[in-house]
Amino acid sequence: MTTRFRQHSSHWGAFRARTTPGGGLEIEPFEGDPDPSALLRNIPSALSHPARLSRPLVRKGWLEDGPGPDARRGSDGYVTLDWDTALDLGARELQRLGASPALPVGPPLPGARVFGGSYGWASAGRFHHAQSQLHRFLNTAFGGYVASVDTYSTAAGSVILSMVWGDAMKLNRDHPYLDELAEQTELLIAFGGLPLRNTAVSGGGNSQHSARQALERAAERGAGFVSISPIADDMAALPGLVHLAPRPGTDVALMLGMAHRLHETGRADRAYLDRYTTGYDRFLPYLTGAADGIPKTPDWAAGICGVPAPDIAALADRAAASRTLVNVTYSLQRAENGEQPVWMALTLAAMLGQGAAPGAGFCYGLGSIGNVGKVRLDVPLPTLPQGRNGVGDFIPCARIAELLLHPGKSYSYKGERRRYADIRLVYWAGGNPFHHHQDLTRLAQAFARPDTIIVHDSVGTATARHADIVFPATITAEREDIGAGGNDPFLVAMEPLAPVQGEARDDYAIFAALADRIGCAPAFTEGLDTEGWLRRLYAPTQAALLARGSPAPDYDDFRQGMILPLPLNHADGAIRRFHADPDAHPLRTPSGRIEIFSARVAEAGLPGHPAWLPPAEWLGAPLASQHPFQLVANQPAGRLHSQLDFGAASRESKNDGREVARLNPDDAARLGVKAGDVIRIWNGRGAVLAAALPSAGIRAGVVQLATGAWYAPVHLPGVGKTCVNGNPNAVTSDRGASVLSQGCAGQLALVSVERFGGPIPDTVPHEEILPRGRPENGAA
Ligand SMILES: Nc1nc2c(c(=O)[nH]1)N[C@H]1C(S)=C(S)[C@@H](COP(=O)(O)OP(=O)(O)OC[C@H]3O[C@@H](n4cnc5c(=O)[nH]c(N)nc54)[C@H](O)[C@@H]3O)O[C@H]1N2
Ligand SMILES: Nc1nc2c(c(=O)[nH]1)N[C@H]1C(S)=C(S)[C@@H](COP(=O)(O)OP(=O)(O)OC[C@H]3O[C@@H](n4cnc5c(=O)[nH]c(N)nc54)[C@H](O)[C@@H]3O)O[C@H]1N2
Ligand SMILES: [Mo]
Numbered sequence: 001m002t003t004r005f006r007q008h009s010s011h012w013g014a015f016r017a018r019t020t021p022g023g024g025l026e027i028e029p030f031e032g033d034p035d036p037s038a039l040l041r042n043i044p045s046a047l048s049h050p051a052r053l054s055r056p057l058v059r060k061g062w063l064e065d066g067p068g069p070d071a072r073r074g075s076d077g078y079v080t081l082d083w084d085t086a087l088d089l090g091a092r093e094l095q096r097l098g099a100s101p102a103l104p105v106g107p108p109l110p111g112a113r114v115f116g117g118s119y120g121w122a123s124a125g126r127f128h129h130a131q132s133q134l135h136r137f138l139n140t141a142f143g144g145y146v147a148s149v150d151t152y153s154t155a156a157g158s159v160i161l162s163m164v165w166g167d168a169m170k171l172n173r174d175h176p177y178l179d180e181l182a183e184q185t186e187l188l189i190a191f192g193g194l195p196l197r198n199t200a201v202s203g204g205g206n207s208q209h210s211a212r213q214a215l216e217r218a219a220e221r222g223a224g225f226v227s228i229s230p231i232a233d234d235m236a237a238l239p240g241l242v243h244l245a246p247r248p249g250t251d252v253a254l255m256l257g258m259a260h261r262l263h264e265t266g267r268a269d270r271a272y273l274d275r276y277t278t279g280y281d282r283f284l285p286y287l288t289g290a291a292d293g294i295p296k297t298p299d300w301a302a303g304i305c306g307v308p309a310p311d312i313a314a315l316a317d318r319a320a321a322s323r324t325l326v327n328v329t330y331s332l333q334r335a336e337n338g339e340q341p342v343w344m345a346l347t348l349a350a351m352l353g354q355g356a357a358p359g360a361g362f363c364y365g366l367g368s369i370g371n372v373g374k375v376r377l378d379v380p381l382p383t384l385p386q387g388r389n390g391v392g393d394f395i396p397c398a399r400i401a402e403l404l405l406h407p408g409k410s411y412s413y414k415g416e417r418r419r420y421a422d423i424r425l426v427y428w429a430g431g432n433p434f435h436h437h438q439d440l441t442r443l444a445q446a447f448a449r450p451d452t453i454i455v456h457d458s459v460g461t462a463t464a465r466h467a468d469i470v471f472p473a474t475i476t477a478e479r480e481d482i483g484a485g486g487n488d489p490f491l492v493a494m495e496p497l498a499p500v501q502g503e504a505r506d507d508y509a510i511f512a513a514l515a516d517r518i519g520c521a522p523a524f525t526e527g528l529d530t531e532g533w534l535r536r537l538y539a540p541t542q543a544a545l546l547a548r549g550s551p552a553p554d555y556d557d558f559r560q561g562m563i564l565p566l567p568l569n570h571a572d573g574a575i576r577r578f579h580a581d582p583d584a585h586p587l588r589t590p591s592g593r594i595e596i597f598s599a600r601v602a603e604a605g606l607p608g609h610p611a612w613l614p615p616a617e618w619l620g621a622p623l624a625s626q627h628p629f630q631l632v633a634n635q636p637a638g639r640l641h642s643q644l645d646f647g648a649a650s651r652e653s654k655n656d657g658r659e660v661a662r663l664n665p666d667d668a669a670r671l672g673v674k675a676g677d678v679i680r681i682w683n684g685r686g687a688v689l690a691a692a693l694p695s696a697g698i699r700a701g702v703v704q705l706a707t708g709a710w711y712a713p714v715h716l717p718g719v720g721k722t723c724v725n726g727n728p729n730a731v732t733s734d735r736g737a738s739v740l741s742q743g744c745a746g747q748l749a750l751v752s753v754e755r756f757g758g759p760i761p762d763t764v765p766h767e768e769i770l771p772r773g774r775p776e777n778g779a780a
Contacts, residue, residue, distance in 0.1 A: 006495035007561045009124045009483030010476070011640055012039040012200050014207040014490060014563060017477075017497045023048070025477075025497060030563065032490070035209035037200040042639055042647025046475050047498050049646050050767035051459040053472035054502020056086030057772065062468035067093060067451035073466045074444050080772060083503065083513075090469050091517035093452050097425050099141040101519035103390075109143035111391045113424040115404075115450075117148025119397045120431015121641060124205050125481030125494055127533050130430025130456060130473070130507045132384040137511040138427065140524045144391030146421050152398060152436055154330045155743025156338030157364060159414060164595035165346055165362075166574065166588040172364045173487055174573030177325070177373035178210055181366070182217035184359025186224065187322035189315070191251055191345060192329030193227040193234025194367030197637040202370035204381075204485030205492060207563070209370065212236065224322065226315060228254070230632060231662075231704060232697030244315070245699040246305035248630045248748050249618040251332055251341045254312060255348045256612060257301025260287055261316035262351050264297075269353020276582055277350050279597025283609040296612070304612065304620060323360045324352055330368040331634060334747040336615035338737040339601075344610035347596050356579035371487035378569035379544035381484040381491075382537035393421050396742035400437060401734055404446035412739045415604030424451045429473070429507055434462035434711050435642035435727060438746040439734040441686050441713075456507055460770030461642065462711040470770070472504040479506060482534060484541075484566075491541065491564040506530070541566075605739045617733060617750040619701050627683045627750040629667075629703045633728035634747065636706035645710055646766045655691030657763040659709040659726025663753065664702065668694035671755055678756040680722070681705065681731060683749065686713075687722040688730040689756060703753050707746075712764035724761050 005016040005028065014030035025044035029036030046052075057078040061070055070076075081089070091099075098110020116138040122130040138145040150158060154168070161168035181188060188194070199211035219225070219238040226242045227235035228251065235241060246254050262268045263284070273280045289295030298309035298316075319326075326349040332341040346362050354360035365372040395403050396413055399420075407422035426447070437443045440462075447453060447466045455467035464470045478500045483492035505513075508530060515524035528536065538555050545552035550567045558564060577585035586592025590600065602608030617623060619630050638653030639645055654660060655676060663673070673679055679692045681703060690705050698704055709726040716722050723730040732749045736742035 006497050007492060007563060008477065008494050008497055009205045009207070009492040010040070010043065011121065011124050011203060012037040012206055013209065014205060014483065014492050015040055017043070019498060030207050032563070033207055033209055035212050037206070037209060038649050039200055039639060041649045042644035043477065045647045046477060046644055048501060049459070051646060051769070052501050052504070053458060053460055053464070053470065054504055055080050055472060056083060057081070057470040057770070058086060058089060059468045062452070067096070067468070069449050069451070071448045073447050073453065073468070078470070078771060083505070086469065086471070087513050087517060090454060090471075091514050094141060094425070094514065095518060097451070099518045101523070103143040109390050111138060111142030111144040112146065112393060112421055114138060114142050114145045115423045115426045116145030117395065117397055117400070118428045118431055119148055119152065119433070120428075120436070121203065121643070122430030123476040124483045124485070125476050125479065126204070126382040126484055127384055127530065127537055128476065128479050128481050128506055128508060129384060132386055133507045133511055134427060134429040135386040135389070136384065137515065137524060139387035139389050140520050141515060141518050144389035146391060146423065147389060147394040148397035148400070149394050150396055150741070150743060152334070152744040152746070153369070154333060154365070155396060155398060156737035156741040157328070157330060157333035157342040159741035159743065160339035160343050160601070161346070161364065163600050164343060164589060164598050168364055171573070171575055172372050174376055175363070175373070175575055176375045177363050177366050178214040179375070180359035181325065181373070182214040183221070184357070185218055185323060185325045187319060187324045188218070188223065188225045189228065189319060189324060189326050190225065190235060190329075190367065191228045191327065191341065192331045192367065193229040193231070194327065194329070195234045196236055198368055198635050199370045201640050202485050202488060205483045205488045205490070206370040206485060207488055207490040207492065208374070210374070211367065211370070224318070230630075230699040230702045244307050244311060246307050247619045247699075248632055248702060249335055249615050250305035252344045252610065252612045253301045253304035254307055255341070255344045256287065256296035257298040257309070257312040258316040258319065259348050259351055260296045261298055261313045262320060263287060265317070267320040268351040272353030272355065273350060276355060276579070277594040277596050278591045279595055279609060282597035283347065286609060286611060319352055323357055324354060325360055325363060326352070327363040327366045330365055331747050333737065334744050336617065336735065336737060336745050337613040338743060338745060339606070339740055340610050340613055346594060347610050350594055350596065355575070371485060374487040375568040375570060376487055376573070377489065378548065378567040379541055381486070382482050382541055384533070384537065395420065396736070398437070398736065398744035399742050400433060401439070401443045401446040404449045411742065412605065413742050414740060415600060426450050426453045428454070428463060428467075429456035432457070432461045432463050432642045434466060435708060435729070437734070438729055438732040438744065439685050440711055440727070440729045441721065442734050456510060458504060460767065460772070462769055465770045471510050472502065473510070474500050474504045474506050478504070480530065480534065482537060489566050489568060491558070491566055493559050493562045495561060601740065617748060621750065623750050627752045628701065629751050629753045630701060631681060631728060631731065631749045631751045632702055632704045632747065633707055633732055633749070634704065636708045639708055642708040642710060645708055657765070658689065658691045658724070659705060660693050661690035661703055661705040661726070662693045662695040662698045663704070664698045664700045665694040665696055667700055668692060671753060673755050678760050680719070680754050680756045681751045683731050683751045685733065686730040687720065688726055688728060689722055689724050689761070690726040703751065710764075710766055710769050712769060714761060714764065716758065716761060719758065725763050
């Protein structure tokens with residue numbers, strides 16, 4: 001029987017769905033979305049894919065030999081247990097590690113040995129948000145946990161901007177850049193392009209895809225676009241588009257060349273620099289070469305970035321003569337010394353002196369995430385209270401392998417000396433580190449160290465494959481929730497679309513059952529069931545709507561399948577206010593100004609102004625003679641990260657189930673590689689197989705392989721351990737972006753590429769990544 005349409009939401013859009021007589025799911029995008037995402041097509045497969053987990057699994061070695069470091073993680077077998085037995089085992093282990101209803105007063109709290117950072121995107125829905133549930137649980141049961149800060153998305157960029165501009169994540173969500181781009185910008189200089197595929201998603205919900213329209217409106221007005229990227233299709237083919245393809249990782253040199261030209265031709269805006277910035281005079285001797293004997297001329301820049309000097313000079317001239325918006329996508333900073341391109345772009349924009357003009361100045365992350373550049377909301381969104389983390393310890397999120405491998409080791413972060421904790425328990429819910437982290441061979445070694453690893457997921461990921469206890473979670477389509485995302489102007493009453501698969505349970509139910517066994521259920525649940533929580537979470541948003549006189553339906557009315565429009569806040573944001581009056585509205589930097597020189601950055605061990613710092617892995621590095629290709633490991637067009645990799649849109653982006661790697665046709669010809677050939681991409685850290693696609697839009701010397709294929713390391717005779725499905729993190733580097741941010745540097749890596757000569761190994765199907773054991777002790 002066909003059911004009625006029900007309302008739901010995802011990170012890539014709101015939609016309605018109904019089940020079809022064949023048990024499928026028919027999806028219609030939200031009618032208010034001007035440009036719905038094709039990623040919606042991945043959702044139906046989630047309901048009953050064989051990779052779904054339906055019963056708890058426990059690793060054999062852990063069950064037989066007890067908790068402890070164990071190198072068998074990743075290759076051991078699993079036993080299927082019934083829920084009560086598995087929950088008893090889990091709760092007993094949590095209690096052994098100190099979970100208790102009555103925690104010690106003051107340090108050391110038992111949570112100091114628990115890593116609960118649990119980085120990952122999980123699913124839309126404010127209550128069933130896996131990390132929030134986990135953090136609340138660990139705060140209740142352990143008094144806290146070792147957390148993680150920053151994101152894989154942006155760490156180097158956010159850390160540097162927090163010191164020289166202000167809180168980037170607040171500022172770049174505080175400015176209606178998309179409207180201004182559509183209406184005011186004359187020239188968009190887009191470092192990293194402005195890939196529409198990436199604006200498809202936004203954490204928590206993205207019911208209004210508006211980037212394409214904004215670009216088209218700007219183009220109709222005659223705006224110019226310069227996409228600066230090693231890959232041509234990082235920007236839609238708009239009229240007036242110019243594409244410059246620098247060597248990856250060299251944008252700072254290109255920007256310096258432009259800055260030098262502005263200075264030389266007298267077009268660096270001194271009035272702006274004096275009024276809104278500090279430190280230009282400390283930067284200038286570096287730019288001119290007075291400090292180091294190397295003038296950063298367009299010629300100098302061309303020798304590094306590979307963009308011809310006349311093009312660099314012409315771009316500077318054009319930028320100075322136009323109302324210019326300088327945008328940097330997150331990708332540039334997910335790299336060694338990733339702070340520098342972001343800081344240098346801010347400096348370049350300041351030299352252009354247009355920050356006070358609508359549609360001009362500096363922007364960070366337009367084209368990276370769907371909510372950047374949209375008008376902010378005027379009411380708070382529902383949020384699950386996480387309680388208090390009494391432990392207070394954290395790692396920069398991309399230092400997970402370091403943390404587990406080197407307890408006690410000291411490292412620096414934002415100029416501070418810190419030490420890694422000694423972690424005995426790793427608890428992950430809502431993320432997939434064996435997709436997202438760099439150098440996965442090293443991560444596997446790190447995951448051998450703790451006593452116990454617990455993972456919740458709805459599918460058998462490579463992370464679950466390294467866990468001791470795997471609890472099967474429901475998917476969002478099986479739950480009732482409230483969908484909401486930053487800058488997204490709709491609150492969605494998410495209705496369950498389908499019955500729960502197998503014996504999967506909501507994350508909340510799993511934690512509640514563990515809390516019950518530990519004796520801290522009252523504190524964790526506060527006596528509320530899911531509906532009770534949804535009502536409580538809705539109340540502050542409703543109160544804020546009422547207070548400003550906006551439509552504010554009661555919860556029960558909202559529940560009737562509503563998509564509730566939320567009011568926008570059109571008041572000037574912090575950047576606009578700063579430009580109106582920098583004394584009255586200083587930036588949150590030590591000087592209150594944009595800092596082109598920062599004492600704090602200098603104290604932290606980096607140059608005090610933006611500078612070209614050659615990374616260890618770029619096409620001009622000594623290592624390039626050994627591994628002559630630059631891998632660009634960017635975001636996938638056919639899915640969100642590793643989620644629903646088996647869905648229709650993701651499958652169509654692959655070749656026979658294997659991820660596709662694009663390379664320049666001349667490189668392909670030289671390597672004897674044709675479209676569809678399997679290539680091996682490798683370096684000293686590992687190897688990965690992909691299906692080759694020669695493509696004229698890829699810069700020579702670059703091979704592009706998106707993230708998210710499920711990691712499947714297989715020992716190939718004569719070749720060694722190789723990910724046969726195509727996850728680029730088999731070969732990326734785990735070094736931090738710098739001593740300042742310790743951010744993820746996974747976007748770029750030097751690799752070798754060759755046609756794979758041996759017998760072509762099959763890919764590993766999703767349902768075989770985590771082998772399921774036979775049921776034991778009564779589980780049906
Ligand atoms: N080389 C390289 N690596 C990168 C990047 C790169 O550019 N290059 N990009 C990085 C970036 S920006 C990011 S954000 C990360 C993304 O990395 P992740 O956020 O870890 O990736 P996802 O695939 O979104 O993982 C989410 C997991 O949560 C599970 N999940 C979904 N809903 C639920 C739920 O309700 N409950 C539970 N328990 N689980 C659920 C999904 O099945 C999935 O396994 O990758 C990073 N990795
Ligand atoms: N469809 C889809 N959209 C997504 C995601 C997804 O998984 N799927 N993930 C979301 C998440 S969590 C995030 S954080 C954002 C990430 O947003 P970004 O980090 O901005 O996105 P990427 O796709 O990694 O990179 C964008 C482009 O930058 C270019 N690039 C790489 N290195 C360089 C360089 O050194 N110089 C220049 N000039 N260009 C370079 C590459 O050609 C690449 O295609 O995307 C979000 N959007
Ligand atoms: Mo991200």
